[in-house]
Amino acid sequence: MKKKLLKIKTTESDYSIIIGNNILSALPKKIKILCPKAQKIAIIFDKKIPTKFKSKIKKLLKSYQVYLYEFRSSEKVKSIIYVNKITENILSKNFNRSDTIIAVGGGIIGDLSAFVASIVKRGINFINIPTTLLAQVDSSIGGKTGVNSIYGKNLIGSFYQPKLVLIDVSFLKSLPKREMICGFAEILKHSLILETNLFQWLENTSKKILNGRDLRVISEAIYKSCKVKLYFVKNDYKEKNLRMILNFGHTFAHAIEAENKFSGKINHGEAVLIGMIMAIRLSVIKKTCSKKALIKIGKIYKDNNLLSKFKNYLKKKNFNKIINYMANDKKNDDKKINLILLKKIGKTTMPGKFKFSSKQLKKQIPKLLNFNF
Ligand SMILES: NC(=O)c1ccc[n+]([C@@H]2O[C@H](COP(=O)([O-])OP(=O)(O)OC[C@H]3O[C@@H](n4cnc5c(N)ncnc54)[C@H](O)[C@@H]3O)[C@@H](O)[C@H]2O)c1
Helix, strand or coil: CEEEEEEECCCEEEEEEECCCCCHHHHHCCCCHHHHCCCEEEEEEEECHHHHHHHHHHHHHCCCCCEEEEEECCCCCHHHHHHHHHHHHHHHHHCCCCEEEEEEEEEEHHHHHHHHHHHHHHCEEEEEEEHHHHHHHHHHCCCCCCCCECEEEEEEEEEEECCEEEEEEEHHHHCCCCHHHHHHHHHHHHHHHCCHHHHHHHHHHHHHCCCCCCCHHHHHHHHHHHHHHHHHHHHHCCCCCCHHHHHHHHHHHHHHHHCCCCCCCCHHHHHHHHHHHHHHHHHHHHHCCHHHHHHHHHHHCCCCCCCCHHHHHHHHHHHHHHHHHHHCCCCCCCCCEEEEEEEEEEEECCCCCCEECHHHHHHHHHHHHHCCC
């Protein structure tokens, strides 16, 4: 399989995303070029990464002073307490700005490590090796770093760009199906908000992506999906307007996760799948989008049994609470709930165009729950 390359230019720095199968061996050469003065490397691993990858990376970097950190990924790890632990430890080893931090894990390890990299000595080299499909198509791209606060998810953070994102699809061989679904939710979102062609391609490939075996199709999906995310990031790096379209379905999703107390009963991607369907149903109700589009999108859900958990988590009695959570979303700039709706497959409404009071949204509950899809 041929490697794929995406080059990103930001106002702060330029970096590349490399996508391929078994490409970790490129790492030492890349570090030499991108972090020429690095002597020390801190590698922050997700505990669930198979040992063979850890051994391989350690071996590849044997000419550096390597310090290993390993964490069991959970939203609790994404906290200022862990930031403090890692930062103090790295400082005790006398790391300086030309040294490097490498994250090897999903979005949790990536967000945490990138945030640490952004604050150690006001910013040291950072390389991201995302190992979940979600991290490969979403969280490793765009420079948003951060940890959770007792007041909510991702409320402490920074914008900070990596020197390199190395996406090796061979990590996905050990990824549970449930996590593949999470990544797929973001790929599907990317197709809905910008790329009709990607959606049409997904109509034929969704099964292959979700069963996780065809790494060639998966790397193609990652490449196509990253391009969509980069389009929004490039045009609105600091999330002032356009980039908010990437939140399509996410206001519902965050509320569903919060209502479930981020318990893991329902994970982020599953909530996004429900959130997108809710946003599309609302789009049909508000007549921004046709029912035909909803049915087309619904077919991908049906074909892959993506809404099996839907009934348990979106009961009528919970919906009021969900809407209350939505009203508190940090992305609202006033008391109203700011939603991105779908116009057609590949195009959404602009941020700020559709705002609902909780009362207005609660009125729609019976209709929202009364769709076949
Ligand atoms: N920075 C951003 O722009 C951005 C965007 C989207 C999401 N996020 C954040 O990303 C996080 C979610 O990321 P995630 O879905 O990757 O979750 P995660 O990091 O928790 O990983 C999911 C699970 O997969 C395991 N895992 C990771 N790699 C594995 C592998 N190769 N094989 C087997 N198991 C593996 C992890 O241990 C964990 O149990 C959230 O905290 C979310 O806020 C950030």
